[in-house]
Amino acid sequence: MEKKGCQYGTHRTLEPLGILPQPAWKIDNSMEIYDNELLIEVDTLNIDAASFTQIKKQAEGNPAEMEKIMLDIVAKRGKHHNPVTGSGGMLMGTVSKIGSAWAGKTPVKVGDRITTLVSLSLTPLKIHKIKKIHLEKEQVEVEAQAVLFSSGIYAVLPTDMSPSLALAILDVAGAPAQTAHLVRPGQTVLVIGGGGKSGMLCVYEAKKRAGISGTVIGLGSSRGSCDRMRQMGHADVVIQADATDPLAVMRAVSDATKGEMADVIINCVNIPGTEMGSIMSAKDRATVYFFSMATSFTGAALGAEGIGKDVTMLVGNGYCRDHAAIALQTVRENAVLRKTFEELYA
């Protein structure tokens, strides 16, 4: 008889009891699954960059020592949750058992090769053997097992692209799916950081949705990312400007739109201080989507208030329903996008 689990995995929390598995110090990593869990035979751990660097440093670069540290973390905490950096990573493996009450977001079957999209810092893990540590890729080949709760997200790894390409796309999967929700035909869309990984997906998806009557503007700070946008040809206008200079951004967008400004602004940069430029490029009652994790909540809220701008500002949720399938399909359906992504990330 399977035991009934909590959707968020609190049935696995051991220390302190009653809280969520992510903030917990220790979780139960016994590999007998509850009714709402998935069992995974793990072959690869993608350790988070900060965590990997810390472990390597502590081990003075010695793989045998790194192995000991990693096994020790999992033995103590039931998960690969680095106590120094607080971070986790992702894993790849093959589904071997599915709980009777599993309610996944996409259909999954035994034998599927999947990658988890939730952090290792909340994933019950048991390592049987570390086979090899790939220092350059920050990956670890293992014989291990892991458990995914029904609230946990994952993606079936596609067979038509390399795992590293798939992981690069999945990392920013929320962005194109949200763009599809936000953009309507005929609208003017500004993608700040449009030549980056998430930005390229957003520019393409925005043009698809805005259509021939719409205008998509891509903005980047370097010659390189702007040339890339021009070559790809999905943006109607490319602006080279520094997104941290709100007046420069506003003037360039005003020029490109004959003073009309943008209906939807999608912020895909990887640096802080770009809230004001995003807000000042907006029409009245426009929508600003902050996908960038470098966004400051108060910078956005007080910035808009300070200039009396009535804009809807959205926090970039990394997840939205079917986002993995949507993002992979986006790259598959467009040859230019696929070629560029293969060159950069495969």
Place this chain on the structure above:
Amino acid sequence: MEKKGCQYGTHRTLEPLGILPQPAWKIDNSMEIYDNELLIEVDTLNIDAASFTQIKKQAEGNPAEMEKIMLDIVAKRGKHHNPVTGSGGMLMGTVSKIGSAWAGKTPVKVGDRITTLVSLSLTPLKIHKIKKIHLEKEQVEVEAQAVLFSSGIYAVLPTDMSPSLALAILDVAGAPAQTAHLVRPGQTVLVIGGGGKSGMLCVYEAKKRAGISGTVIGLGSSRGSCDRMRQMGHADVVIQADATDPLAVMRAVSDATKGEMADVIINCVNIPGTEMGSIMSAKDRATVYFFSMATSFTGAALGAEGIGKDVTMLVGNGYCRDHAAIALQTVRENAVLRKTFEELYA
């Protein structure tokens, strides 16, 4: 002939040139207005609490010394932008001149008594005389003049309530106006911090919008705020729980909604760490409105992703069109709200 000004007041920036007036070190406080400006005869400065405390301390509580410090700030910077705390405050005064190209958000006429809702840290100000410093109210009676740009927001002070009551309402004016936009008839709405200043306005407005077929749940951590919500009678259900405990919040909301959870969550707390409780109280595809300035952007974005929750999360913009008029009217139209606000804030 009037000179043509920039909507955001960059024509006033002196040091460094070309940037916005708020981050500028020095702005032009000559009182000859540009075409898009409003001239105000100022009688009261509401100095920001942090700034006032700093000045008082530096002056060792001596009003004559405080006067000197304040005059010195304005002489050096052209605005009451405290160089130590970085903060400003608000002002009250009477409109004496309106530029020909002024495009205000609400109609204003010469002689109206207004309060600015943008910070003193970006408002051109010239103090002719400091008449009295009110240490307890952190207010300064002055003979002064100030300028408001067309992007600057303000409110005409109502004649049917005290200035301190009006200022208390205007401080959180964005919250009820946004609630009105978000809530539809029949929905289930959770207001976290529903017994606080912004929370009470949101609970009332949410009930008005959700109507008899909807359910409004107010949540507070103290007995006091929960009793207040019960006495006011606008919430259908009152929950006493700690918003920083996501599982406790989720379970209480689940009980109150028979497992259905909420369509709209409005977060009005004044403490950090409540993102997860807000997200976990949501239905799939629900909307979470973070009015609280203590919200962490990454806490919200990564929190939702970590549990695979497809929710729309909004950054609480302090401004939305007509927000001042809407907030004042909200308090006026309901006797219970008005009485409570008068007791607490008048």
